[in-house]
Amino acid sequence: MKLQILGCYAATPRTITNPTSQVLDIKNHMFLIDCGEGTQVQLRKHKIKFSRINHIFISHLHGDHFYGLIGLISTFMLLNRENDLHVYGPKGIKEIILLQLRASGSFTGYNLYFHELESTASEVIFEDETVMVKTIPLNHRVYTNGFLFQEKLGKRHLNVEAVAKYKIEKVYFDKIKSGGNVTLDSGEVIANELLSFPPDAPMSYAFCSDTLYDEAIVPIIKDVDVLYHESTFLDSEMQYTEKTKHATAKEAAKIAKLANVKQLILGHYSTRYGSIEPFKTEAQTIFKNVLLADDGKEFEF
Structure with a gap:
């Protein structure tokens, strides 16, 4: 299981940081998770094959998580894509994308499928013989889901x-x-x-961004191998979490500990901070196995 971070900073793109987007390579699937501005540039920069992306998961309709989607869909068209493309995201995403395509007189030469989500309970949204994907309902200012990717038990050796x-x-x-x-x-x-x-033990990855601290997600992500949890703020800015519906590094660590995950990855940092190292320092006061996401960083598990 390999995770490539294309962007992991909050709010607006900058010359040195990118908004949320990442690629999960699991069981021969390449899943794109969120698609902030600049995603396709990052895909090119890190030499990720566009043609391998057949499923895109959008957590919510705040711009820093999906404004790159129309550009990517259009580029797929210019590259003469033939494979079907599936987009999973909140209700409304289909209308937004089709409006832009119609207004620009564009079309896709490939089949474009939208799977719009409305449920406030966890549900299976993708499944084949090797992988299952479930939603993780999150507590944010708009309807938001995280995503749980679970390998199925493979064949014996x-x-x-x-x-x-x-x-x-x-x-x-x-x-x-x-x-x-x-x-x-x-x-x-x-x-x-x-x-x-015996077959290899199945791997699992949980993506949770953006969300207020919410222990309701713990049963869904219990015992996952890797948890990516937003950590927009440090403890010193705790007063902003309720208003913005975001979490701190320590709160992400509390969720990791309660869920008994093996590894925590922090991300979605506010750009107010000059360094991301304090996020790890604060989180490790509660949960030891902490890694820091950063643009371009690759993790293998």
Whole structure:
């Protein structure tokens, strides 16, 4: 599982920072999460293949999280994209994007699907044989969702030495990986446990931005491998959290601790601060496994 941060700062783009956007590479899927201004420039800068992005998840309709979407959709058109593109986001996103396309006399040569979200409860919005994506209802000034990405349990690993020992033919390999036993010509049944190793443990990633501190999300993100949680403010600006519906680094750490996550990544920093290091320092007073997101930073798990 690989996470590429394209932008992780709040409010407006600057010459040295970008608003929220990130790419999650999981089980051969490349998911784009939020699409702030400048996202496609960042995709090019970090040599991420546009053609691999087939699903875009928009958390909410504040500009720093989706103003880059119409530009990206238009660029896909200019690149003669053929693959379907699916956009998941709050109700209203379809109207906003189609209005811009109509007003500019533009069209897409590919199928563009909108999956508009309205539920205030967690729901599955994408699922295939390898990955499932659920919403994480967040507490912000407008309707907002985070997203939980969960790998499904994969196939078992072939024990090459055991397969050679029992002289098992390749035609049975897929059956073995799927958990099946093998019956030899002699009639002897070889148990799957002797022929394979357990599958890799499924990974999970929770994206939570933007939100007020809210323990209601804890049951949804319980025990995830990696949690990205907004940390707009330091403790010294705690007085702004209620009005803006944002959280502090310490509050993000409290959520991580309550949810028993393995790793916390902080992001969505207010640009009022000269350094992001204090965010990590404050969060680690509550939860030790803290990483700092930053534009262009890549994490592998």
